Amino acid sequence: MPGTKEIRAKITSVKNTQKITKAMQMVATSKMRRAQERMRAARPYAEKIRNVIGHLTKANPDYHSPYLSEHRAVRNIGIIVVSTDRGLAGALNANVFKQTLLLMRDWQAKDAGAKLCIIGAKGMAFFRRLNTPIVAHVDHLGDRPRVKDLIGTVKSMLDGYRDGELDRLFLVNAQFVNTMTQRPSVEQLLPALPIDTEGLQRHWDYLYEPDASQILDDLLMRYIESQVYRAVVESVASEMAARMVAMKSASDNAGKLINEMQLIYNKARQAAITKELAEIVGGAAAV
Amino acid sequence: MAERHTIQVDIVSAEGEIFSGRATMVVAPASQGDIGVAPRHAPLLSTLKPGEVRVHLPDGTEQFFFVGGGAIEVQPNKVTVLADTALRAKDIDEAAALAVKQRAEEALKDRSGHITQAEALAELARAAAQLKILARLRKQRS
Numbered sequence: 001m002p003g004t005k006e007i008r009a010k011i012t013s014v015k016n017t018q019k020i021t022k023a024m025q026m027v028a029t030s031k032m033r034r035a036q037e038r039m040r041a042a043r044p045y046a047e048k049i050r051n052v053i054g055h056l057t058k059a060n061p062d063y064h065s066p067y068l069s070e071h072r073a074v075r076n077i078g079i080i081v082v083s084t085d086r087g088l089a090g091a092l093n094a095n096v097f098k099q100t101l102l103l104m105r106d107w108q109a110k111d112a113g114a115k116l117c118i119i120g121a122k123g124m125a126f127f128r129r130l131n132t133p134i135v136a137h138v139d140h141l142g143d144r145p146r147v148k149d150l151i152g153t154v155k156s157m158l159d160g161y162r163d164g165e166l167d168r169l170f171l172v173n174a175q176f177v178n179t180m181t182q183r184p185s186v187e188q189l190l191p192a193l194p195i196d197t198e199g200l201q202r203h204w205d206y207l208y209e210p211d212a213s214q215i216l217d218d219l220l221m222r223y224i225e226s227q228v229y230r231a232v233v234e235s236v237a238s239e240m241a242a243r244m245v246a247m248k249s250a251s252d253n254a255g256k257l258i259n260e261m262q263l264i265y266n267k268a269r270q271a272a273i274t275k276e277l278a279e280i281v282g283g284a285a286a287v
Numbered sequence: 288m289a290e291r292h293t294i295q296v297d298i299v300s301a302e303g304e305i306f307s308g309r310a311t312m313v314v315a316p317a318s319q320g321d322i323g324v325a326p327r328h329a330p331l332l333s334t335l336k337p338g339e340v341r342v343h344l345p346d347g348t349e350q351f352f353f354v355g356g357g358a359i360e361v362q363p364n365k366v367t368v369l370a371d372t373a374l375r376a377k378d379i380d381e382a383a384a385l386a387v388k389q390r391a392e393e394a395l396k397d398r399s400g401h402i403t404q405a406e407a408l409a410e411l412a413r414a415a416a417q418l419k420i421l422a423r424l425r426k427q428r429s
Contacts (some may be wrong), residue, residue, distance in 0.1 A: 041303035048299050048367050052360045056332065117387075124394050136384075137391035147301045147372050152383030159384065206360075209319050209333035218334060219358060222369065226301045 004272065007265040011258055018254035024088070025247035031143055032179070032240035038144070038233050039176065046230055049223045053192075056216055059205045065213070066162060067220045068192050074112045078135075078157050078166040079103060080189070080228060081116060082173035082235045083123030085140055089242040092174050092182055093122045099184040100172045104132065107168075115166060117153050119232060135160065143240075145232045147225060154225045161190050169224075173231035174238035180245065182238035189224050293345050294326040298352055298368040305352055305370060312343040313366050315359050324361050331361040340368055 057068065081100050083093050104114045117136040118124050124137055136156045141149050160166040169190035174182045208215060296313055298306040313324045316338030322331075335357045342350045354370040 038302070042301060044297070044304045044307075045299040045301045045369065048297060049369055052332070052358070052367065052369070055360070059330075118391070124391075128395055134391045134395060136387040137394050138387050139390075139394075148383075151380055152385075152387040155380050156384040156387055206330045206332040209317055209331070212332075215332055215334060215358065219369075222301075222358070222371075229301050 004265060004268045007261055007268065011261050011265065014254050014257050014261070018251055018258070021247045021250040021254065025244055025251060028240045028244035028247060032237055032244060035143065035233065035237035035240055036176070039230070039237055042226070042230050042233055046223075046226050049219060049226060053216070053219055053223055056206070056212075056219065065216050065220060067158075067190055067217065072164075072167055074107070074110065074167040076113050076115060076166050077103075077107050077168040077170060078115050078117065078160055079170045079172060080153065080157060080231075081118050081120075081123045081127070082171070082228075082231045083118070083120035083126075084235065084239040085121045086239075087122065088246060089239050090246040092238060092242040093120075093126070095182075095184045096172055096174050097123070097126050099186055100127075103170060103172065103186055112167070115160070117157050119150075119153065119228075120235070141232060143236055145229070145236065147229050150225060150228050150232065154221070154228050158190075158221060158224065166190075171228060171231055173235050174242075176234045176237045176241065179241045182242055187227070189227060192220060192223070292326060294324070294328075295365045296342055296368070297366070298340060298342075298354075298370060300357075300370040300372045302372050306342065306350065308342075309345060310342045310366075311345055313368075314341040314343075315368060316340070316354070317359065322359075324359075324366055327363050328361050328366075330363070332358070334358050335368070335370075340370075 079100060081096065083096055087093075100116075107114060114132055116127055116132055116134045118127055118134055119138055119141070121139040124134070124139060127134060136153050138149060138153050157166065157169055161169055168188065171187045171189050173185060175185035177183055206212075293309040293311055294313070296306065296308060296310045297304075311325070315322055315324070316336045317333040318336055319333070321338075322333070324331075335354055337355045338353075340352045340354055342352070344350060352370075354368065355372065357368065357370040360367040360369070
């Protein structure tokens with residue numbers, strides 16, 4: 001029976017691959033659920049701090065923070081790119097990189113250079129090949145990123161903005177729409193866009209400790225940090241969702257392949273038996 | 288009646304909500320000394336030192352929360368504590384900023400050709416495909 005043994009070996013190997021992809025799919029599913037919970041947990045802080053900043057800008061219009069005003073000409077933009085550390089997640093990273101390149105090209109047309117801050121190992125592997133300066137990098141934050149691991153990246157970009165090295169700051173990350181859809185999103189962090197808050201019509205002001213300008217700058221920094229943190233958490237959830245889908249289709253494809261090969265194997269086996277029978281019958285007839 | 292003698296308290300950190308509920312009084316470690324906030328306090332905004340936030344609940348009990356710094360916003364009927372999850376200080380932040388810059392430089396310099404497992408697998412797949420084509424060509428020729 002030539003061939004049947006090879007086919008059987010191949011089936012076994014595809015089955016092993018399928019076992020791996022199935023396991024990865026299940027791991028991604030459970031990790032995605034936890035990442036989604038963390039996304040939800042980060043929401044109250046982002047909302048509250050947004051409200052406070054909104055109140056503050058309304059209550060105290062005489063202080064103008066450099067982080068809020070938008071008067072200077074744009075010569076350099078900073079982009080915080082959030083990517084994943086590991087691959088096998090479909091086109092997730094590729095989409096984020098494409099969006100980043102588009103953004104860079106847009107601003108290049110307006111004579112503005114770009115400086116990058118890369119979060120995640122995959123982003124580094126991609127952007128190091130370009131000539132764009134990378135001013136900050138952090139990777140291997142794990143499935144449960146902490147705010148304290150992001151302070152450095154945010155601070156270095158904010159410093160760049162304050163010192164006039166950057167005139168705009170953008171954040172590019174994969175947005176988690178739902179399990180099946182993750183969309184790259186581009187968001188302007190600085191200058192912070194005006195924040196609307198409901199209510200509070202009449203004139204009033206806070207008592208400040210120590211003083212308004214310091215609190216506002218402090219809060220804006222925390223606000224940007226929380227935005228970046230949210231982006232990273234969302235990116236983890238997107239990564240897991242994308243991987244889950246990619247691994248599911250890989251498992252399905254492996255299943256199809258196994259079925260096809262099983263059919264070929266059965267046919268080969270049948271043919272071998274028929275041939276053997278024919279030989280026996282032929283042999284008996286000859287006697 | 289209870290509405291007028293209590294105040295809504297929300298304590299949140301970037302990584303999650305810590306406390307949300309009504310209280311008769313809140314004591315927080317503001318940067319210029321502890322402050323006690325009762326219902327209908329004047330609007331106040333202050334940074335916080337690391338320390339504990341004490342929340343007096345309507346049932347007479349007290350709850351404690353440690354905050355590593357942050358900010359407190361007081362509205363007449365509402366207190367919001369924005370807690371930091373990490374210990375913050377100017378020099379710590381500075382060091383963190385420096386670390387990520389170095390990290391970027393190192394990663395850029397490191398062109399020694401460390402290939403990751405994913406890259407190795409892709410390479411392997413490519414080699415296997417080439418071998419397959421070679422085998423087919425050989426079969427055609429014979």
